[in-house]
Amino acid sequence: MFYFCADFFFLCMNLQISIQPNLKLALRDPEASTLGRKIIREGIVLMCNLGYEQFTFKKLAESIDSTEASIYRYFENKHRLLLYFLTWYWNYVEYQCTVSLHNLNDPEIKIRKIIEILTGGLPNWADTTGIDKSALQAIVIAESSKAYLTKEVDAINSQQLFKPYKDLCHHIATVFAEYNPAYPYPHSLASTLMEAAQFQPYFMEHLPALTDFKGEQRNKAAVAGYLENLVFAALRK
Amino acid sequence: MFYFCADFFFLCMNLQISIQPNLKLALRDPEASTLGRKIIREGIVLMCNLGYEQFTFKKLAESIDSTEASIYRYFENKHRLLLYFLTWYWNYVEYQCTVSLHNLNDPEIKIRKIIEILTGGLPNWADTTGIDKSALQAIVIAESSKAYLTKEVDAINSQQLFKPYKDLCHHIATVFAEYNPAYPYPHSLASTLMEAAQFQPYFMEHLPALTDFKGEQRNKAAVAGYLENLVFAALRK
DNA sequence: CAATAATGAAAGTAATACTATAATAACATA
DNA sequence: TATGTTATTATAGTATTACTTTCATTATTG
Numbered sequence: 001m002f003y004f005c006a007d008f009f010f011l012c013m014n015l016q017i018s019i020q021p022n023l024k025l026a027l028r029d030p031e032a033s034t035l036g037r038k039i040i041r042e043g044i045v046l047m048c049n050l051g052y053e054q055f056t057f058k059k060l061a062e063s064i065d066s067t068e069a070s071i072y073r074y075f076e077n078k079h080r081l082l083l084y085f086l087t088w089y090w091n092y093v094e095y096q097c098t099v100s101l102h103n104l105n106d107p108e109i110k111i112r113k114i115i116e117i118l119t120g121g122l123p124n125w126a127d128t129t130g131i132d133k134s135a136l137q138a139i140v141i142a143e144s145s146k147a148y149l150t151k152e153v154d155a156i157n158s159q160q161l162f163k164p165y166k167d168l169c170h171h172i173a174t175v176f177a178e179y180n181p182a183y184p185y186p187h188s189l190a191s192t193l194m195e196a197a198q199f200q201p202y203f204m205e206h207l208p209a210l211t212d213f214k215g216e217q218r219n220k221a222a223v224a225g226y227l228e229n230l231v232f233a234a235l236r237k
Numbered sequence: 238m239f240y241f242c243a244d245f246f247f248l249c250m251n252l253q254i255s256i257q258p259n260l261k262l263a264l265r266d267p268e269a270s271t272l273g274r275k276i277i278r279e280g281i282v283l284m285c286n287l288g289y290e291q292f293t294f295k296k297l298a299e300s301i302d303s304t305e306a307s308i309y310r311y312f313e314n315k316h317r318l319l320l321y322f323l324t325w326y327w328n329y330v331e332y333q334c335t336v337s338l339h340n341l342n343d344p345e346i347k348i349r350k351i352i353e354i355l356t357g358g359l360p361n362w363a364d365t366t367g368i369d370k371s372a373l374q375a376i377v378i379a380e381s382s383k384a385y386l387t388k389e390v391d392a393i394n395s396q397q398l399f400k401p402y403k404d405l406c407h408h409i410a411t412v413f414a415e416y417n418p419a420y421p422y423p424h425s426l427a428s429t430l431m432e433a434a435q436f437q438p439y440f441m442e443h444l445p446a447l448t449d450f451k452g453e454q455r456n457k458a459a460v461a462g463y464l465e466n467l468v469f470a471a472l473r474k
Numbered sequence: 475c476a477a478t479a480a481t482g483a484a485a486g487t488a489a490t491a492c493t494a495t496a497a498t499a500a501c502a503t504a
Numbered sequence: 505t506a507t508g509t510t511a512t513t514a515t516a517g518t519a520t521t522a523c524t525t526t527c528a529t530t531a532t533t534g
Contacts, residue, residue, distance in 0.1 A: 151288040191447040210428035
C-alpha cells in the first residue's frame with residue numbers, strides 16, 4: 001500500500017511536466033499567466049460549442065474580455081491552439097494509462113483498461129486544472145482529424161508536434177506486442193483503435209447507420225464492447 | 238460469356254444513373270454543361286493540389302478562365318462541392334463492388350475483393366468521364382472526414398447527402414453478415430474498415446510511426462494485408 | 475524605484491466567402 | 505429567321521476572417 005501511494009504520488013508529481021504541452025505549440029506558456037489560462041479554459045468550451053470552423057480568436061477575445069491581438073501573442077493561429085488542446089488531451093490519456101497500468105501484469109487486463117480509457121469510461125481524477133474534460137473530449141472526437149489532415153502535416157510533424165499521439169500509439173502497440181508478440185501490425189491496430197474510439201461515438205450520435213449501436217444501447221460501453229471484440233480477435237494467437 | 242457481357246452492359250448503363258450525384262448537392266447539374274464539367278474536372282485536380290482549406294472558388298475560376306459568380310451558380314459553397322466529389326467517389330466504389338461481386342458466391346472472396354477496391358488496388362475501368370480518379374482518391378483520403386466533422390452534419394444528413402456512403406457501408410455489412418451471421422457489429426466493422434482504408438495509407442505517407450508499413454513495404458498491398466487480417470479475425474466464427 | 479514585459483485599444487491589410495447587377499453570349503422554340 | 509429564355513461574363517461591393525502594427529497603459533521583477 002505504501003508503495004502504491006508512493007508511486008501514485010510520484011506519477012502525480014510528473015503530471016505537471018507530463019501534461020505540459022510542447023512549448024513550440026505556443027508563443028508563450030499559457031499556463032504561466034491569468035490571460036493564458038483563460039484562453040485555454042474558455043477556448044476549450046468555445047471551440048466545443050462553435051466547432052473548429054466557426055471558432056475565431058475574435059469571438060474568444062470577446063468571451064474572455066480581451067482582444068484578438070492579445071491571443072495572437074500566445075498562439076500563432078487557431079490551428080496551433082487546436083494542436084495545444086489535442087496535445088493536452090493525449091498527454092492526459094497517456095498519463096491515465098501509465099497510472100492505470102503501472103501495477104498490472106496481465107496484458108489482457110491492460111488492453112481492457114486502455115479501451116476503457118480511450119472511450120472515456122474513466123472518471124476524472126483529482127482535478128485542479130479547471131479544464132472542462134468533457135468539452136475537451138468532444139473537441140478531440142470532432143476536430144482531431146483536422147490537426148493532421150492538412151497540407152502542413154509534414155511541417156508540423158517535423159516539429160514533433162504529433163509526438164504525444166505517436167507516443168501513446170506506440171505505448172498501446174507495446175501492450176499489444178506483449179499480449180501477442182507474433183502479431184504483425186501492432187501500430188496500425190493501435191492507430192485504428194484510437195481513431196475508431198473517436199469515430200464510432202461520433203457516428204453513433206450523428207450517423208447511426210454506420211454503427212450497430214441502436215436505441216437505448218447508445219452508450220460508451222457499447223463502443224468499448226465492439227472495440228474489445230475487434231482488438232482481441234485481431235490479436236488472437 | 239454472353240450473360241456476363243449482358244450484365245456488364247446492363248451495369249454500365251446503370252453507371253450513368255448510379256454515379257450521378259444527388260441533385261440537392263448542386264444548384265444545377267454540372268454534367269449538363271461545358272462549364273459545369275470543367276468545374277468538376279478541374280476542381281478535383283485543384284482541390285487535390287491545394288487541399289480543402291487553401292482551395293477557393295476564386296482560384297478555381299481563374300484556372301478554368303471563368304468567374305467566381307459562375308461557379309456559385311453551380312454550388313452553394315465549397316463544402317457542397319466537396320460533398321459532390323465524395324458522392325461521386327462512393328457511388329463509383331459501390332458500382333465497382335456491384336460489378337466485381339455480382340457473379341461471386343463465396344463471401345470470403347467477396348470480402349477480399351471489397352478490400353482490394355477500398356484500398357484502390359483495382360485499375361480504372363473504361364473511363365470516358367475525364368475524371369482524374371487518382372486525384373479524386375487523394376481528396377477522399379485527405380478531406381472526406383471534413384464532410385461530416387462539421388456542426389452542419391445533422392442538417393446535411395437529413396438531406397440524405399451521406400446516403401452513398403451509408404449505402405456502401407450497409408452493402409459491406411451485408412457481406413460480413415453473409416460470411417458470419419452471428420457477428421454482432423457488421424456496420425461498425427464496415428465503417429471502421431472504410432475509415433482505416435483511408436487513414437492507414439495517409440499515415441503510411443505522413444505519420445509512419447502510426448503504422449507498421451516501413452521502408453519499401455509502403456504500398457497499397459501492405460495496407461490491404463493488414464485490413465484483411467483485421468476483418469477476417471473479427472469475423473472468425 | 476526603475477526597467478522590463480504583458481496587456482489593451484485602435485486601426486489597418488489582404489484574403490475569403492459570398493451577393494448583386496447589368497451586359498453579352500448561347501440556345502431553344504415558333 | 506426572329507424572339508424569348510437562360511447561361512455566362514464582367515464588375516463591383518459587403519461582411520467576415522486572419523492576421524499585423526503601433527502606441528499607451530498596466531503589471532511584474534530585480
